[in-house]
Amino acid sequence: MINRPYFKFCCYTAFVITAFAHLSFGQNKPAAAGTILQGLKKLNVVGSVLYVAAHPDDENTQLLTYLANERLLRTGYLSMTRGDGGQNLIGPEQGEYIGVIRTQELLAARRIDGPDQFFSRANDFGFSKSTDEAVRMWGQEQALADVVWMIRKYRPDVIITRFPPDSRAGHGHHSASGYLAEEAFKIANDPTKYPEQLKWVKPWQPKRIFWNVFIPGAFMSNKKPDEPGVISVETGLYNPLLGKSYGEIAAESRSQHKSQGFGVPANRGVKIDYLALKGGEPAPNDPFDGVDLSWKRVAGSEPVQQLINQAIANFKPEKPVASVPVLVQTYKALSRLDTANIYVKTKRLEIETLIQQCIGLWFETNPGNYAAAPGEAIRVTSSVVNRTDYPVKLIGIQMPAIQKDTVMNLVLKPNDVAAFTTTVSIPANQPISQPYWLEKPVVKGLFQVSNQALIGYPENPPAFTTLYTFDIDGQTFTFSRPWSYKSTDPVDGEIYRPFIIQPAVMANLAERVYVFADNTPKTVDVILKSGRANVSGTLKLEVPAGWRIEPAQLPFELKEKAQEVRVSFRVFPSVAYSEGKLRAVVSTESPEKTGYASSLRMVAYKHIPTQTLFPAAEAKLVKLDVKVKSKNIGYIAGAGDEVPAALQQIGCLVTPLGPRELNADLARFDAIVVGVRAYNTEEWLRYYQPKLMDYVKNGGTMIVQYVTPGGSFIQNGLKVNQIGPYPFTVGRDRVTEEEAKMTFLKPQHPLLNTPNKITDQDFNGWVQERGIYFAQEWDKAYEPLFSAHDTNEAAKDGSLIYCKYGKGHFMYTGLVFFRELPAGVPGAYRLFANMISVGK
Numbered sequence: 042m043i044n045r046p047y048f049k050f051c052c053y054t055a056f057v058i059t060a061f062a063h064l065s066f067g068q069n070k071p072a073a074a075g076t077i078l079q080g081l082k083k084l085n086v087v088g089s090v091l092y093v094a095a096h097p098d099d100e101n102t103q104l105l106t107y108l109a110n111e112r113l114l115r116t117g118y119l120s121m122t123r124g125d126g127g128q129n130l131i132g133p134e135q136g137e138y139i140g141v142i143r144t145q146e147l148l149a150a151r152r153i154d155g156p157d158q159f160f161s162r163a164n165d166f167g168f169s170k171s172t173d174e175a176v177r178m179w180g181q182e183q184a185l186a187d188v189v190w191m192i193r194k195y196r197p198d199v200i201i202t203r204f205p206p207d208s209r210a211g212h213g214h215h216s217a218s219g220y221l222a223e224e225a226f227k228i229a230n231d232p233t234k235y236p237e238q239l240k241w242v243k244p245w246q247p248k249r250i251f252w253n254v255f256i257p258g259a260f261m262s263n264k265k266p267d268e269p270g271v272i273s274v275e276t277g278l279y280n281p282l283l284g285k286s287y288g289e290i291a292a293e294s295r296s297q298h299k300s301q302g303f304g305v306p307a308n309r310g311v312k313i314d315y316l317a318l319k320g321g322e323p324a325p326n327d328p329f330d331g332v333d334l335s336w337k338r339v340a341g342s343e344p345v346q347q348l349i350n351q352a353i354a355n356f357k358p359e360k361p362v363a364s365v366p367v368l369v370q371t372y373k374a375l376s377r378l379d380t381a382n383i384y385v386k387t388k389r390l391e392i393e394t395l396i397q398q399c400i401g402l403w404f405e406t407n408p409g410n411y412a413a414a415p416g417e418a419i420r421v422t423s424s425v426v427n428r429t430d431y432p433v434k435l436i437g438i439q440m441p442a443i444q445k446d447t448v449m450n451l452v453l454k455p456n457d458v459a460a461f462t463t464t465v466s467i468p469a470n471q472p473i474s475q476p477y478w479l480e481k482p483v484v485k486g487l488f489q490v491s492n493q494a495l496i497g498y499p500e501n502p503p504a505f506t507t508l509y510t511f512d513i514d515g516q517t518f519t520f521s522r523p524w525s526y527k528s529t530d531p532v533d534g535e536i537y538r539p540f541i542i543q544p545a546v547m548a549n550l551a552e553r554v555y556v557f558a559d560n561t562p563k564t565v566d567v568i569l570k571s572g573r574a575n576v577s578g579t580l581k582l583e584v585p586a587g588w589r590i591e592p593a594q595l596p597f598e599l600k601e602k603a604q605e606v607r608v609s610f611r612v613f614p615s616v617a618y619s620e621g622k623l624r625a626v627v628s629t630e631s632p633e634k635t636g637y638a639s640s641l642r643m644v645a646y647k648h649i650p651t652q653t654l655f656p657a658a659e660a661k662l663v664k665l666d667v668k669v670k671s672k673n674i675g676y677i678a679g680a681g682d683e684v685p686a687a688l689q690q691i692g693c694l695v696t697p698l699g700p701r702e703l704n705a706d707l708a709r710f711d712a713i714v715v716g717v718r719a720y721n722t723e724e725w726l727r728y729y730q731p732k733l734m735d736y737v738k739n740g741g742t743m744i745v746q747y748v749t750p751g752g753s754f755i756q757n758g759l760k761v762n763q764i765g766p767y768p769f770t771v772g773r774d775r776v777t778e779e780e781a782k783m784t785f786l787k788p789q790h791p792l793l794n795t796p797n798k799i800t801d802q803d804f805n806g807w808v809q810e811r812g813i814y815f816a817q818e819w820d821k822a823y824e825p826l827f828s829a830h831d832t833n834e835a836a837k838d839g840s841l842i843y844c845k846y847g848k849g850h851f852m853y854t855g856l857v858f859f860r861e862l863p864a865g866v867p868g869a870y871r872l873f874a875n876m877i878s879v880g881k
């Protein structure tokens with residue numbers, strides 16, 4: 042169905058794409074004189090480089106900073122994935138929400154170090170051990186298509202990969218990114234490959250491709266690698282115009298990877314990077330040997346070249362505005378060249394920004410709220426100010442999404458803010474904001490994106506923008522700004538966030554999984570929130586056959602925008618063991634509409650613009666055959682831990698244990714469970730370790746979920762010398778195939794038999810992986826319960842080890858209960874119930 046706003050959206054998309062604008066949280070970009078001079082010098086560099094790796098944080102930030110700011114090249118980073126499969130060190134988000142955070146972290150990094158940011162459709166589905174597995178999951182054809190697409194679209198002279206295409210890369214995604222870049226390099230210029238792309242882009246042959254040699258264990262060393270065709274680049278230089286070295290800028294940008302705990306110190310002094318030729322023409326000295334990086338590569342550009350030289354030579358740092366006439370002339374001269382040429386397009390955009398910066402011209406459009414619902418009328422204010430005395434006329438402003446066009450012909454007085462407030466109506470059929478790659482469910486390892494033109498972009502083109510048309514020196518310029526909401530926080534000051542379109546009413550279910558261990562009904566609380574004023578209607582919950590809901594439906598009436606009301610239903614489970622979906626269905630009056638409801642999910646952190654998402658309002662229902670003998674559980678929380686809530690669902694009483702609670706008597710707990718990585722992060726645990734061991738000795742049951750072994754520069758080591766009563770070590774063994782066969786090593790062991798009889802069936806439906814950070818070597822007091830392995834690997838027995846100690850029981854497990862329990866996987870509940878019940 043093509044309704045009109047969607048059609049408009051497409052047109053706008055086409056506009057953005059041909060303009061190759063750097064899509065980001067588009068604010069004004071005021072610049073000091075040094076930065077402006079840097080920008081003028083960049084006008085003279087006509088060349089591009091594309092860096093390719095697998096994840097947010099893989100990129101060599103310092104090399105990118107150097108390429109963008111010292112070599113002044115058009116520089117892009119293509120990250121195959123958005124990092125969805127990683128762990129989150131700063132909050133509870135998992136999966137696609139971590140992908141949303143990491144997308145924004147990369148954009149925040151790029152706002153600091155300068156390059157453009159791109160992504161393929163590949164999903165970070167978790168750790169992968171081989172290139173083969175990675176490309177099989179992503180889809181070889183589609184993943185390769187996306188790299189070819191980015192090469193054809195960005196037209197880099199040189200491609201640089203972070204990883205080699207083989208097992209030296211460590212992670213299958215890493216080697217796959219190197220492999221795909223090398224393959225794409227070979228075919229991007231072949232019009233018979235992916236011909237469907239040629240509707241938008243032309244074939245392109247980069248001059249060469251390098252591997253930015255990564256020496257494991259010597260990441261930051263300046264040691265020359267033993268590889269053929271290696272050249273070196275010194276990236277530790279100091280830039281006097283920016284007042285920083287590239288190592289300092291790189292540290293700032295890299296420290297944006299906060300969800301991965303990736304704060305790094307500034308690197309000062311000499312830093313050598315090595316590039317090994319992987320394809321194309323040899324380069325004896327410099328990565329760009331034989332590439333003309335001047336205007337000579339654009340026909341008829343001699344006048345442009347002359348004008349840029351003049352602008353640089355005559356630049357006055359105390360008066361950048363004096364450069365405006367020559368910049369306007371350069372812009373006009375560019376307009377006479379082939380405007381389809383990528384450098385003509387790019388440099389026109391750069392000049393537009395430079396002109397704004399030289400004049401100190403500032404303009405933006407701020408709606409009165411960060412969100413509006415379709416059909417809602419909202420107030421928006423557009424403000425313009427010229428902070429110099431350079432003559433500028435505001436010809437008019439347009440708001441294409443609402444077809445508003447205002448002619449002004451206003452001569453801007455120096456430093457006088459002109460503000461225009463108007464009430465506009467959001468079109469009734471305006472689509473709800475949703476990241477384009479999350480509109481459809483991910484299939485295997487690939488996000489489903491139907492609009493080819495969007496592929497590669499870090500985020501959606503803004504649906505609402507204002508076009509400001511100015512007359513500057515007799516030349517008309519039209520500059521675009523996305524609408525953004527602006528507020529003032531008493532602590533953090535002025536804060537911007539993207540303007541988005543939200544549903545008229547949103548329904549947030551209290552839990553994403555409801556687990557029933559018996560036939561007792563559960564209360565499902567739903568918080569209804571209005572997206573605009575005066576919404577009324579009814580809410581019902583849809584459940585699978587055999588399940589029942591009371592009441593059948595509930596009326597609601599929300600008078601104010603953003604008003605919340607809590608309503609409750611009772612869910613009666615089916616008698617049979619079953620799994621299914623509970624979905625909220627909302628019917629609204631005027632406009633009359635019935636459909637599955639969306640929930641509201643905010644991803645809010647200080648280092649990125651707040652992201653608002655509207656996933657389906659649904660939860661998983663599980664009627665489970667589980668018996669639990671232990672009810673009273675003490676829980677030492679790990680990172681972003683949802684296991685306690687899962688245990689409560691099967692009737693356990695869970696007490697959070699911190700230093701204060703650990704001082705009290707522990708004997709009252711049937712079991713004590715330690716959350717993931719708590720032994721890596723909680724310094725105070727070392728002081729309570731003897732007490733915890735005494736608790737076990739006296740008859741308690743203790744379960745430790747995975748810890749990381751330490752030694753890697755991003756992970757903490759362990760806070761205690763020994764986690765259990767007898768020694769064992771934790772290694773990097775993992776089983777990433779979630780269907781891997783689990784062999785029972787001790788079929789008669791109580792952990793596999795009471796109170797729940799564990800069978801192969803209990804390992805059906807696990808998500809993402811079996812386990813990580815298995816025990817590697819253990820004292821003979823421990824018994825391993827399972828053996829498992831990924832395809833073509835040796836058996837690994839350390840996923841769950843158990844020992845008796847005194848009168849009690851101790852277990853260490855790398856099985857990913859922290860993923861499986863919140864996902865409502867029945868077998869994981871049954872096995873975990875046995876583990877906590879083993880002392881009963």
Ligand SMILES: [Zn+2]
Nearest residue numbers: 095096099215
């Ligand atoms: Zn990586």
